[in-house]
Amino acid sequence: MSAITRSLLKLRPLGGFQGLAGTQSARSAGNWNKDWKPGKYPVTPEERAAAARKYGLRPDEYEPYPDDGLGFGDYPKLPVVSAEARDPYRDWDHPEHRRDFGEPIHASADMYGLDRIDDTQKPRFSLNDQALSFFGVMAAFFAAYFYLNDNKMHWPVLPKQYPEEGKTHYTFEPAE
Amino acid sequence: MGNVVAQAIGDRSTTPDYKAEPTFDPLYGFSSGRKERVMVATPEEMESAKLPLKDRDYCAHKAIAYQACRQKVWPFVYQCAHEKHDYLNCQYDDYILRMKEHERERRLLERAKRKAAKAAREEEE
Numbered sequence: 131m132s133a134i135t136r137s138l139l140k141l142r143p144l145g146g147f148q149g150l151a152g153t154q155s156a157r158s159a160g161n162w163n164k165d166w167k168p169g170k171y172p173v174t175p176e177e178r179a180a181a182a183r184k185y186g187l188r189p190d191e192y193e194p195y196p197d198d199g200l201g202f203g204d205y206p207k208l209p210v211v212s213a214e215a216r217d218p219y220r221d222w223d224h225p226e227h228r229r230d231f232g233e234p235i236h237a238s239a240d241m242y243g244l245d246r247i248d249d250t251q252k253p254r255f256s257l258n259d260q261a262l263s264f265f266g267v268m269a270a271f272f273a274a275y276f277y278l279n280d281n282k283m284h285w286p287v288l289p290k291q292y293p294e295e296g297k298t299h300y301t302f303e304p305a306e
Numbered sequence: 307m308g309n310v311v312a313q314a315i316g317d318r319s320t321t322p323d324y325k326a327e328p329t330f331d332p333l334y335g336f337s338s339g340r341k342e343r344v345m346v347a348t349p350e351e352m353e354s355a356k357l358p359l360k361d362r363d364y365c366a367h368k369a370i371a372y373q374a375c376r377q378k379v380w381p382f383v384y385q386c387a388h389e390k391h392d393y394l395n396c397q398y399d400d401y402i403l404r405m406k407e408h409e410r411e412r413r414l415l416e417r418a419k420r421k422a423a424k425a426a427r428e429e430e431e
Contacts, residue, residue, distance in 0.1 A: 283310050284324040287404040288411065292363055293345040299364075300332050302406055305339030 168203035182206070185234050195237070208236045214248030320419055322411040330414045365396035 171194060172178040181204040182192035195201035216228040223231040227243065241247060255263075291299045313321050322328075333340060347357075347366035355370045372393045375386040 281318065283313060285310070286313075286408045286412075287324065287401065288322065288328060288407045289325060290363060290400070290404065291343070293343075298332075299343040300340035301343055301403065303341040304336070305341050 168205040170203055171197040171201065172204050177204075186232055187234060202237050205237055206234060208234055210236060210238075210242060210250055212242040212246075212248040212250045213244045214242075215251035320412060320415040322408055322415060324408070328407055328411045330411065334414075363400065365393060365400060368393040368396050 169181065169184070172181045178192060178194075179189045181194065182189045184204075185192070185206050187206055193207045194204050195207050213228045216222075218228070220228075222228050229235070236242065242249075253260075293299070343364050345364055345366070347362075347370060351370060352362050352366055355373065357366060357369060357373075361369050368389070372386060372389040375389045376383050379385045
């Protein structure tokens with residue numbers, strides 16, 4: 131214990147333990163869950179400007195979620211652009227997330243990752259086309275099935291003959 | 307002939323039902339009659355040999371002989387080649403007979419249709 135105390139005392143000129151924590155906080159802008167929480171809903175224009183600066187946005191593009199009890203405080207309401215819909219060949223700072231450093235993150239960004247849904251890109255085939263293809267193919271198969279159901283192919287043989295009580299089977303040889 | 311393509315594109319009304327037994331009199335047209343098929347193996351023998359139901363046909367006695375031979379010489383089952391050949395030949399002949407029955411049924415159906423058409427023609431005149 132004393133060794134730890136002594137090493138901490140030696141760090142005093144650098145600001146001690148507090149000083150170390152301070153440099154960390156300057157780098158990551160937070161130490162603890164509560165430090166990452168958004169602030170209060172901004173009401174005045176000054177508060178809005180401060181919040182916009184905090185999230186790296188221009189005041190005219192900053193728009194918080196409505197304060198109706200389900201909002202996110204001063205967190206900005208950003209347009210949804212799924213990672214899947216972003217240019218895969220651009221030189222992103224974080225290619226695995228297709229995101230640049232310091233870019234504001236959508237409140238539901240975990241839902242729009244590369245391995246999650248993509249609801250911003252225009253699909254190659256519209257939903258109507260997809261439904262038409264699916265039901266068209268299925269209808270064609272069912273039509274063929276029902277049309278040919280009573281017209282089945284078979285080898286030109288009759289059922290196998292099994293000896294049974296009171297039943298006579300014949301060969302094709304004359305009985306003499 | 308009653309081959310598969312002819313069934314598919316040909317006349318369906320004279321194609322026999324491949325799941326049903328022949329519908330015409332089996333002795334019709336055989337002036338000197340037909341030899342009856344003889345079942346050699348008895349039900350007791352087949353039960354005793356635990357023969358599967360699907361094998362209890364007119365070749366059952368050969369199936370029993372083949373299986374008995376296999377049991378006797380196991381594992382040198384190649385020694386049962388003659389029994390096996392005998393059994394499979396019997397099954398082959400059985401299949402040929404079924405094909406002949408199919409063709410006979412088809413020709414009789416065609417004949418019945420021809421006769422019905424002729425009767426209808428004569429009635430018109």
